[in-house]
Amino acid sequence: xxxxxxxxxxxxxxxxxxxxxxxxxxxxxxxxxxxxxxxxxxxxxxxxxxxxxxxxxxxxxxxxxxxxxxxxxxxxxxxxxxxxxxxxxxxxxxxxxxxxxxxxxxxxxxxxxxxxxxxxxxxxxxxxxxxxxxxxxxxxxxxxxxxxxxxxxxxxxxxxxxxxxxxxxxxxxxxxxxxxxxxxxxxxxxxxxxxxxxxxxxxxxxxx
Amino acid sequence: xxxxxxxxxxxxxxxxxxxxxxxxxxxxxxxxxxxxxxxxxxxxxxxxxxxxxxxxxxxxxxxxxxxxxxxxxxxxxxxxxxxxxxxxxxxxxxxxxxxxxxxxxxxxxxxxxxxxxxxxxxxxxxxxxxxxxxxxxxxxxxxxxxxxxxxxxxxxxxxxxxxxxxxxxxxxxxxxxxxxxxxxxxxxxxxxxxxxxxxxxxxxxxxxxxxxxxxxxxxxxxxxxxxxxxxxxxxxxxxxxxxxxxxxxxxxxxxxxxxxxxxxxxxxxxxxxxxxxxxxxxxxxxxxxxxxxxxxxxxxxxxxxxxxxxxxxxxxxxxxxxxxxxxxxxxxxxxxxxxxxxxxxxxxxxxxxxxxxxxxxxxxxxxxxxxxxxxxxxxxxxxxxxxxxxxxxxxxxxxxxxxxxxxxxxxxxxxxxxxxxxxxxxxxxxxxxxxxxxxxxxxxxxxxxxxxxxxxxxxxxx
Ligand SMILES: Nc1ncnc2c1ncn2[C@@H]1O[C@H](COP(=O)(O)OP(=O)(O)O)[C@@H](O)[C@H]1O
Ligand SMILES: [Mg+2]
Numbered sequence: 001x002x003x004x005x006x007x008x009x010x011x012x013x014x015x016x017x018x019x020x021x022x023x024x025x026x027x028x029x030x031x032x033x034x035x036x037x038x039x040x041x042x043x044x045x046x047x048x049x050x051x052x053x054x055x056x057x058x059x060x061x062x063x064x065x066x067x068x069x070x071x072x073x074x075x076x077x078x079x080x081x082x083x084x085x086x087x088x089x090x091x092x093x094x095x096x097x098x099x100x101x102x103x104x105x106x107x108x109x110x111x112x113x114x115x116x117x118x119x120x121x122x123x124x125x126x127x128x129x130x131x132x133x134x135x136x137x138x139x140x141x142x143x144x145x146x147x148x149x150x151x152x153x154x155x156x157x158x159x160x161x162x163x164x165x166x167x168x169x170x171x172x173x174x175x176x177x178x179x180x181x182x183x184x185x186x187x188x189x190x191x192x193x194x195x196x197x198x199x200x201x202x203x204x205x206x207x208x
Numbered sequence: 209x210x211x212x213x214x215x216x217x218x219x220x221x222x223x224x225x226x227x228x229x230x231x232x233x234x235x236x237x238x239x240x241x242x243x244x245x246x247x248x249x250x251x252x253x254x255x256x257x258x259x260x261x262x263x264x265x266x267x268x269x270x271x272x273x274x275x276x277x278x279x280x281x282x283x284x285x286x287x288x289x290x291x292x293x294x295x296x297x298x299x300x301x302x303x304x305x306x307x308x309x310x311x312x313x314x315x316x317x318x319x320x321x322x323x324x325x326x327x328x329x330x331x332x333x334x335x336x337x338x339x340x341x342x343x344x345x346x347x348x349x350x351x352x353x354x355x356x357x358x359x360x361x362x363x364x365x366x367x368x369x370x371x372x373x374x375x376x377x378x379x380x381x382x383x384x385x386x387x388x389x390x391x392x393x394x395x396x397x398x399x400x401x402x403x404x405x406x407x408x409x410x411x412x413x414x415x416x417x418x419x420x421x422x423x424x425x426x427x428x429x430x431x432x433x434x435x436x437x438x439x440x441x442x443x444x445x446x447x448x449x450x451x452x453x454x455x456x457x458x459x460x461x462x463x464x465x466x467x468x469x470x471x472x473x474x475x476x477x478x479x480x481x482x483x484x485x486x487x488x489x490x491x492x493x494x495x496x497x498x499x500x501x502x503x504x505x506x507x508x509x510x511x512x513x514x515x516x517x518x519x520x521x522x523x524x525x526x527x528x529x530x531x532x533x534x535x536x537x538x539x540x541x542x543x544x545x546x547x548x549x550x551x552x553x554x555x556x557x558x559x560x561x562x563x564x565x566x567x568x569x570x571x572x573x574x575x576x577x578x579x580x581x582x583x584x585x586x587x588x589x590x591x592x593x594x595x596x597x598x599x600x601x602x603x604x605x606x607x608x609x610x611x612x613x614x615x616x617x618x619x620x621x622x623x624x625x626x627x628x629x630x631x632x633x634x635x636x637x638x639x640x641x642x643x644x645x646x647x648x649x650x651x652x653x654x655x656x657x658x659x660x661x662x663x664x665x666x667x668x669x670x
Contacts, residue, residue, distance in 0.1 A: 016458050016461035020486075027479075028471060086449070086453060107456070107459055
């Protein structure tokens with residue numbers, strides 16, 4: 001997890017809006033990136049750390065809603081706060097249904113904007129952490145020996161050491177040793193912890 | 209056929225035989241002449257109706273070989289470069305295969321260029337092979353021609369713009385088949401062919417020009433539509449919402465800049481550079497907003513901006529055209545009664561279009577809920593005695609509500625859900641700026657009539 005402040009990406013064709021947002025967002029400690037069109041935004045690179053998108057609904061060329069659809073299709077899960085200068089009620093419904101964080105009419109209250117950005121950034125951070133944790137878990141799992149993986153799988157299904165020993169044809173002691181190794185390598189604090197990890201890895205118990 | 213007098217005339221055998229010979233000759237001559245006329249006639253109709261040059265030539269050749277003794281009729285085209293072969297365009301006849309694989313040329317330096325075709329093209333004169341078996345000129349082709357039963361031929365050149373461009377080739381199954389009459393017929397067909405060639409070329413050019421014109425027209429239509437979109441009339445609703453947006457943007461920015469400035473100021477220590485930057489943006493955006501207001505005022509100004517002679521009928525028709533799509537969608541029909549020969553008024557075309565547009569859209573709005581009678585909008589123009597042109601827009605909609613009818617022309621008075629309430633006051637101020645008046649009244653049965661009058665140009669203050 002980076003220590004750098006979250007980044008807010010602003011896509012709005014109106015320079016007054018862009019620059020005013022930049023001033024406000026920097027004053028509360030965000031990093032800010034400004035884009036005048038969807039095309040410009042798509043040409044750039046996404047920031048490393050947690051971020052949130054402020055998107056104008058009506059843009060020349062590709063609209064904000066189009067971008068939302070496109071990002072979803074490309075599985076880029078950026079939280080989006082929409083802003084609009086028109087009373088776009090039907091659009092707001094569509095945007096919210098498609099998972100937008102918030103839909104604000106210009107001029108918006110500063111607190112409404114900052115609150116929704118906080119929600120967006122938190123969402124993004126949680127997603128990133130979950131993804132990082134999942135990656136870490138996979139990495140640890142891949143470091144196990146085949147025998148250890150087998151033991152982990154059986155532990156996950158709730159088998160006792162004795163049962164496992166019988167099933168894979170080794171002594172109960174050996175099972176205990178393997179299990180201790182698995183716990184250590186996976187960094188599990190308890191058997192319950194280990195079962196949760198197995199679950200997240202998709203080693204679903206295939207029966208009671 | 210008998211020739212009266214001759215057959216009855218007494219005389220010796222010789223005379224009789226001579227007379228009989230003359231008779232057969234004449235009969236043959238007449239038959240040939242009939243054929244010639246038929247061939248020419250058929251070709252002429254082909255000449256008028258032909259689709260492609262190839263078809264035409266094929267049908268002419270077909271007409272020629274209708275005469276039984278002709279075994280081939282063909283047309284070859286000669287290019288200006290003698291090195292290029294004479295290309296057969298089409299041909300017909302039972303012996304046509306004779307021409308398969310024969311090189312026709314008019315190149316003097318080659319043996320095949322010195323046959324009838326080559327000579328005819330070079331000299332521009334028709335060339336007759338009277339007897340294929342004895343004519344020295346035909347020697348190179350004699351053996352080849354024999355199995356086809358070819359005994360005589362004629363090659364008739366034809367010209368375009370003075371240059372020989374092709375030949376008509378006709379072969380016959382008997383010697384001495386071609387005389388002056390035939391030559392004349394074929395030459396005539398030749399010049400018709402040359403003419404048809406130029407027609408075909410003209411047509412091709414015309415077609416290309418037509419295609420180019422269509423493309424250009426498409427482009428023009430596109431450009432026109434673009435222009436209409438760009439400079440199009442806006443309904444008051446659209447106009448108001450676009451102005452609202454234009455003002456809202458900088459106002460929203462000003463508010464955000466203000467929030468930002470306060471936050472920079474609240475820091476410890478305050479970041480005055482940031483505060484200054486925010487305030488500079490605020491002042492820029494405030495100017496932008498006030499610019500929008502100024503421009504809007506200009507648009508709605510009481511003074512008319514343009515002063516040109518105008519035909520109100522034209523203005524009405526333009527707006528009717530402009531609203532045609534909208535009317536079709538709302539199932540509103542229009543009847544117009546526009547007086548002809550109306551004197552011109554003076555003013556700003558766009559502004560008067562704006563007035564018409566407001567009245568027409570209002571009339572359509574008023575008929576939205578009408579389902580028990582045809583939604584009819586009537587637009588009339590007429591000359592009033594006082595040197596004024598009067599325009600009326602009548603609908604058969606809900607009609608004026610007596611409770612509010614005195615407020616129609618107030619700013620922001622509206623009874624509609626998405627209404628703005630600026631259409632009528634703006635229209636009235638435009639008409640008044642043109643020296644006219646705008647007022648409303650009930651229609652005869654259902655609905656409302658909006659009328660405005662404008663002074664005719666001669667009476668209007670310049
Ligand atoms: N043809 C009409 N028939 C009945 N009422 C009308 C007609 N035209 C205008 N009005 C009334 O006048 C009001 C003001 O019209 P207008 O100034 O054009 O604003 P808007 O169309 O936005 O309401 C309308 O809301 C309607 O109540
Ligand atoms: Mg109106």
